[in-house]
Amino acid sequence: MEYLSERREVLKTAQEISAAKMVTGTWGNVSRKADNQPLMLITPSGMNYGTMSIEDIVLVDYQGRVVEGKFKPSVESPLHAAIYCNRPDVGAVVHVHSTYATAFAVAGMSIPVILEETAQIVGHEIMTAPYAKCGSDDLAAMAVQTLGAGNAVLLANHGLIGVGKRTADALQVCYIAEKTAKVALLAKVLGGANTLSPEETKLLNENFRSYGQAKV
Numbered sequence: 001m002e003y004l005s006e007r008r009e010v011l012k013t014a015q016e017i018s019a020a021k022m023v024t025g026t027w028g029n030v031s032r033k034a035d036n037q038p039l040m041l042i043t044p045s046g047m048n049y050g051t052m053s054i055e056d057i058v059l060v061d062y063q064g065r066v067v068e069g070k071f072k073p074s075v076e077s078p079l080h081a082a083i084y085c086n087r088p089d090v091g092a093v094v095h096v097h098s099t100y101a102t103a104f105a106v107a108g109m110s111i112p113v114i115l116e117e118t119a120q121i122v123g124h125e126i127m128t129a130p131y132a133k134c135g136s137d138d139l140a141a142m143a144v145q146t147l148g149a150g151n152a153v154l155l156a157n158h159g160l161i162g163v164g165k166r167t168a169d170a171l172q173v174c175y176i177a178e179k180t181a182k183v184a185l186l187a188k189v190l191g192g193a194n195t196l197s198p199e200e201t202k203l204l205n206e207n208f209r210s211y212g213q214a215k216v
């Protein structure tokens with residue numbers, strides 16, 4: 001079996017999104033690009049994260065064809081593949097249905113840059129891609145378009161996607177997006193959320209990336 005470290009990364013992150021209640025049941029999915037190959041390791045469709053093992057992670061090409069694995073890959077494989085095809089800098093994709101981020105996706109609203117962490121880790125307002133059915137090529141195309149060069153995108157009436165070099169980076173984007181959505185909603189209750197300006201956001205993001213302990 002190839003790609004052992006990538007398989008471990010995918011499994012560990014899939015179990016973490018479940019333990020952190022970023023998804024319910026078997027929803028959500030995680031993938032990692034196979035280095036130097038147009039292939040990805042992705043969670044299988046509809047399987048319990050608690051009992052999943054590294055051999056259950058499916059190796060597929062960008063057309064969704066299984067290269068290695070005995071299970072069907074995630075139904076969102078076209079979405080993950082479309083991101084890798086359009087973003088050579090991305091090595092991992094995490095998709096969750098966390099409550100507060102999804103509330104913004106349902107309202108069709110962007111998650112604003114209101115925390116320093118949002119500026120540092122995400123680096124931009126998180127926009128909502130127009131609605132398309134889960135697992136469809138339309139969803140993949142619209143998510144890629146709305147994501148652009150960013151690190152996170154909301155899927156209307158559905159959930160959140162975070163991207164990064166490794167699964168831990170993409171997961172961190174999801175955690176910060178979810179926390180930002182929660183704080184934004186609470187601040188709105190208190191009378192309004194003050195956003196950081198694009199200039200402040202850019203500066204925070206650049207400073208964070210240029211220091212030794214930056215994780216993204």
Ligand SMILES: [Zn+2]
Nearest residue numbers: 028095158159
């Ligand atoms: Zn989903």
